[in-house]
Amino acid sequence: MADTLTLGWIGLGKMGLPISTRLAGAGRDIAGFDRDQERIAEAAAGGVTPAATLEDAAGRDIVFTSLPDDKALRAVALDGPLLSAMRKGAILVETSTVSPGISAELGAAAERAGILYLRAPVSGNAAIAHTGNLTCFVSGPRAAFDTFLPVAQDFTRAQKYLGTQEEARYAKLSVNLMIAVSAAMMGESIVLARKGNLAWQDILDVLTNSAVGSPMVHYKAKSLETRDFNSTFSCRQMAKDLDLIVGAGHAAEMAMPLATLTREIYGALIGRGDGEADFIAPVRLAEWLAGLGEPDLDKNDGRLA
Structure with missing residues (x-):
């Protein structure tokens, strides 16, 4: 089942770009969006399908965000169109380093929208992101983690499930x-x-x-x-x-x-x-x-x- 999952990636920066292209290289069907068109072009060169809008990347089975800080996450996911553009029952995987407070806000908003929300910050840096040697800590619904795990194994060497709330943060x-x-x-x-x-x-x-x-x-x-x-x-x-x-x-x-x-x-x-x-x-x-x-x-x- 995991091999047929469609992926969306929002935020093609220092971490998002190498991870999304690694997933594309693993044969994943992944669409990527960033406000910077040059980053979209770089991702496309690595096999990621360019998304013309955030909504295009968000209409997938699993949607990742890789954003610089709390402010950017709020703008995209809480004040912006992300949750409303996602399918009910889809999985949102948030990979950034953000505060437990805003993550909890997003968790509540995702639940109201019928979205399964995984907190999955990655550990490692941009220099090794393309190698698959990152690790990730994950918390959120266990069933969503089980669905996400085969995808996580394509870009991380270790994955640790920690609980249902903000434990990963x-x-x-x-x-x-x-x-x-x-x-x-x-x-x-x-x-x-x-x-x-x-x-x-x-x-x-x-x-x-x-x-x-x-x-x-x-x-x-x-x-x-x-x-x-x-x-x-x-x-x-x-x-x-x-x-x-x-x-x-x-x-x-x-x-x-x-x-x-x-x-x-x-x-x-x-x-x-x-x-x-x-x-x-x-x-x-x-x-x-x-x-x-x-x-x-x-x-x-x-x-x-």
Whole structure:
């Protein structure tokens, strides 16, 4: 049955474009819509059927949204035509990182419209989205998840069903909190080692081969070998997610000291002009606070002397 499902994709941005073209490459019947005609053309080149309007993409068995923030989701799904354009009994799969609050609003509106709503934020970045190595956390009606699962397996390596309400939203925010705090810690640790006159590559090797050598540390150490700060997920995007994280924590009546401090680190990076740099850029801020310039890797391998 899953192979005959028709798919619609709304939002062909950094994540939506590679995921939708991967689904097309897997033989899925998928139509894509974005306000940017160039993105629609790129998706079409990857096998996605161009949708002239949002309504054309929404009239399918499973409709995905991949949108930048709460404001965009509200404009498309709550104030816009999405739900009214969908078939009753169709499945809406929302893949973005948004607040539990707006997600709950959408859940209530979808239920009134007879739409089955799955919260399915993906974990991973645009650099790997085309490879199928993303993961997704899912909450919503179990039967809808069972229908969606074969499609999810075409673009993710792991899928975790978590419950019927906003559990997936909290899971994604929890993961992103760990990533953000880890990036800030990694930056400060590297600069402490520089102050102790470790060579740049030596401290990266120490971190990756120690007890803290998580997959994220391994991944980011590789780009830091050449101080590559080209964005896979930007400081500005991380700041947005940290705002959601702190807001969710406060709504749950819990203190968020680490999240709040880390948000200020990313705010400082944005203020210094690093908003579009990769989220591992806290190393730059830590260097500046420590009175260090960027290491000359060619001349002294990052040592101070």
